[in-house]
Amino acid sequence: CYILSIETSCDETAVAVVKDGHEVMSNLIASQIETHKAFGGVVPEVASRKHVESITLMLDEAVAASGIKMTDLSAIAVTQGPGLVGALLVGVVAAKSLSVAISKPLIGTHHIAGHIYANRLVGEIHYPCMVLVVSGGHTELVYMKQEGQFEVIGRTRDDAVGEAYDKVARSIGFPYPGGPHVDRMAMESEESIDLPRAWLEAGSYDFSFSGLKSAVLNVINQRKMRGDAPISAAIARGFQESVVDVLVTKAIRAVKAYDVKQLLLCGGVAANRGLRTELTRQCAKEGIDLSIPPFEYCTDNAAMIGAAAYLKWREQYFTSLDMKADPQLSLEAWGSNTLD
Ligand code: ATP
Numbered sequence: 001c002y003i004l005s006i007e008t009s010c011d012e013t014a015v016a017v018v019k020d021g022h023e024v025m026s027n028l029i030a031s032q033i034e035t036h037k038a039f040g041g042v043v044p045e046v047a048s049r050k051h052v053e054s055i056t057l058m059l060d061e062a063v064a065a066s067g068i069k070m071t072d073l074s075a076i077a078v079t080q081g082p083g084l085v086g087a088l089l090v091g092v093v094a095a096k097s098l099s100v101a102i103s104k105p106l107i108g109t110h111h112i113a114g115h116i117y118a119n120r121l122v123g124e125i126h127y128p129c130m131v132l133v134v135s136g137g138h139t140e141l142v143y144m145k146q147e148g149q150f151e152v153i154g155r156t157r158d159d160a161v162g163e164a165y166d167k168v169a170r171s172i173g174f175p176y177p178g179g180p181h182v183d184r185m186a187m188e189s190e191e192s193i194d195l196p197r198a199w200l201e202a203g204s205y206d207f208s209f210s211g212l213k214s215a216v217l218n219v220i221n222q223r224k225m226r227g228d229a230p231i232s233a234a235i236a237r238g239f240q241e242s243v244v245d246v247l248v249t250k251a252i253r254a255v256k257a258y259d260v261k262q263l264l265l266c267g268g269v270a271a272n273r274g275l276r277t278e279l280t281r282q283c284a285k286e287g288i289d290l291s292i293p294p295f296e297y298c299t300d301n302a303a304m305i306g307a308a309a310y311l312k313w314r315e316q317y318f319t320s321l322d323m324k325a326d327p328q329l330s331l332e333a334w335g336s337n338t339l340d
């Protein structure tokens, strides 16, 4: 089974060909970061226009690079949501057109299911498993009793962790997207400052990062008012320590409470070195089987969408051509084929 997959939910135009849900035949990404940097973040209208410019050529290139012919494809998969509606729309229209043109079924796919199934690109997944999703728009703990079944047991009540990284990065002078800069600075810093951790009510698997973000801004502003020298490196490290402490502690508590066989990490912030290192260390100590995708499969890409779409291929569950891009698409409903 060869699935051609398209991902345009945010600021990456990506197309891939994936064999049998785990073998990457080609995986192309055109990042728009340079374009959006000038605005300090993603501008939706600009993102859509850039996707339109790139998508047609990338479809041809991804198929050419895979070594198979367009007519050998088994299905066309596309990110249906969540994401920016205008950006999603470009991928959805391209996928529908191609599906009609070459008479192959369409598979609308959930972006976060894609991030989760990036783990399938590097090995088997052992169910039941727990997933820690950390990305630009999501921070969730997802329990998977079996393949394709998603239960969100915890989520952020305010900012996503990637969003908090990007805001803190901006406040200490880094360009968008600032997550990787804060990560590097935190890993290199010898100093750290104490920042709060939002544990929330006992037993809760939810997250909150807006208080931490405000604490960082307060430290910066107070020092500015007093005329003290900036301490960006110590802030970066203190921030990263707080984030990593909460994420790792809650993920490991969830693994124990749900008695799962494996813990999966995914999403753009899974590229964070501090998080990868600490989670690896704690899982080794606790005897927990941990899966982390390589860097290129952590941030947005289309191969992960092909891996998730394969679940639907196996069920021969296809998407109607009336399908609409849905910025609020539910992960649980997508998994159980109960989208309306
Ligand atoms: P979502 O998947 O929730 O729709 P998204 O697709 O925009 O959001 P991703 O592409 O998965 O998000 O991740 C991008 C985020 O990851 C950005 O916020 C970026 O700053 C963050 N990020 C990337 N690398 C690192 C890193 N090394 N440390 C911390 N954050 C990082």
Ligand code: MG
Pocket: 010, 011, 012, 136, 299, 300
């Ligand atoms: Mg992105």
Ligand code: FE
Pocket: 111, 115, 135, 136, 267, 268, 299, 300
């Ligand atoms: Fe993403």
